Amino acid sequence: MRLENRVDEASGERRILSCRNLTFRYEENAPPVFENVSFAVKQGEAVVLAGPSGCGKSTLAYCLAGLYPEYAGALTGDLYIRDMAVSLLSPSLRARRISIMFQNPDNQFCMGRVDHEILFALENISYAGDMRARMRELLRLVGLEDAETAPIHSLSGGTKQKIALATAMATGAEALVLDEPFANVDPISCAELAKKLEIFNKSGLTLFIVDHKLDYWRPFLSRIIIMDRDGHITEADIYPPDLERRKSAFTDRGLFFGDEWLDGRTPLPSPKPEENAVVIKDLAVSYGGKQVFSSLSLEVMKGTITALIGRNGSGKSTLLLAVAGLIRFSGNLSVSSTVGLVFQNPRYQFLSLKVRDEILITLKNAHRSKPAMDDPAGIEALLIEFGLLAYADTSPYMLSQGQQRRLAILSMLAGSRPILLLDEPTYAQDAQATRFIMELLQKRVSQGLTAIIATHDHALARAFANRILSLDDGTLSELK
């Protein structure tokens, strides 16, 4: 059934995006990812779609942008951009109406240089004016006029998302879908990017934002839609003035509502007597031909959590790699025992096609002389502790992001790593998954584990870390 593209007489605003009874499945007989989803977005709105990890928010975003079902799955129901069915629009015509910014800033560029990427989008829509002048105008709008000829791969995650924004705007899209665009961006860049989006929204760009957190959107969002774990829209009209009153709509579903879930949490006391787990003196590391730091010193106590904060590209990940002994360095670095590292993208660390086998591999590698360590009961106990027993025979690649991270942590801890380094362990997680990981970690720390966490989440660091260290310009400073 065709939806009407009519002027909403009550508000005088036109619908730009409307869907009715949308149901999506990845495979024909598989259970639906979301079912009977209906809502409409008016021109100029900034609508946030919130929902727990793995509920189908990103899938819905891809459908709205016209990418699914062309690239995956089967979609039924009606989906219109203004008066046109999305499925009938060619990519070139569709891009003039709606575009999308993806979560992963690395996987959305076709060209190697900033200017070329934007010119590519202008070419696609056969832009009639001066393409180079328009490209420069767009770069100025996102504050990147000095990066015109920069190679994209050399830029930070936040800058890449600004380029993605400029490129999406280049198509002249009236509406922009954003799939967790801040997931891997430091707080300063997030605030800058949110400000740009607010300006674009105020000048008429409609935004449909998929995110776990409302923080950066609160100054200008029009409305919030909540999708439940089972893929149903349960709240379609939470307006900013009602937010405090409707707090339970978020917290009951395990969603973030500011940093409230951290209220009352304090780091565990440091164990006595104090003993060092990691000692670094005058550490110098060059990575990718660049000197990341030249004289860095640090001591980390056993049985504590240390949080490392800093902008994208400040060297947090490099420091973790050095402590894990995975890159060359000069200076003194000593660790009291074996070190484990959970990468920001845990998928790089998987080696088998079953969760159970992943743990088995770790156990076999860690306890070559003790074959009894890989007994099934021991593995089962670990899987229960990490909430992964139901997925023992599932492929690690099929798990949700939160589950993958838990599996990666488990793979490390099962291998007896008394020092554990975690690179953005709560990246792209909802409140429930974040709490699960952090409480698990805290429990292990109370049993003697030493953890160093690189994170962008300052509130999380304050609630869990015994020390917070800020890495900036190659220098570490302690935050009180």
Place this chain on the structure above:
Amino acid sequence: MSRLNPGYKFLTLLIASLVLSITYNIRLNIVVFIVSFAATACTRSVNKKKLLLRLLPFFLTAAGMFMSGFLFSSAGDVANAAAAGERAVYVTSWDSALKLSSRVLAFGGIGILFALTTNSMDFIMSLMQQFHLPPKFAYGLLAAYHFFPVVHSEYEIVRSALAVRGIKTGPLSKKRFFPMLVHAFERSESIAMAMESRGFDSDAGRGQAFPVPLGKIDFVFLFTVNAGVIAGIVWI
């Protein structure tokens, strides 16, 4: 050289290589190598150190081919033989050794001339604009090309990620390629979606932001170079 139309430059050098491949003229091969080297070295944008480094594998291969031709050539029916150590060396050995090694240098010189004086993006754009390469392939190639730096860093990340689990992997380890392969599939789909969401439509008309001009000089280059090679075959 870098101002020539890359597509026509490629065509010119391809024809020259094919013509050269039907002959075993040692002197012509050496002339082609010297001219290619000089043309590359005289191009302002070419880094001379890089040029020598890139030529090094060709010199080594040429030396290897020379030794192979010199020591293992067929004896033929030449009567005058000299002794080199315990091995009989025939007059034809010098000849075939020089033929083989000079061919490597000639083809290497032509290849380096093209590679060091051509911008990869201009080349792809030229193939699209002058030789009707479909945009789907042209931009697909560019996307893949621009992914090399990411794949390179990913290769190192996977090594570290496995090493920290106690799993040592060599440069060509299957274990190292497995996670990378999974990512490559995901990435290619993600890029295709990103291109489409930016309006890329291989079936629709598109504007031209990267024009690669074709001028008289490109045709002059095409005819002069190939006439020169043919003349070389006849007279050198």
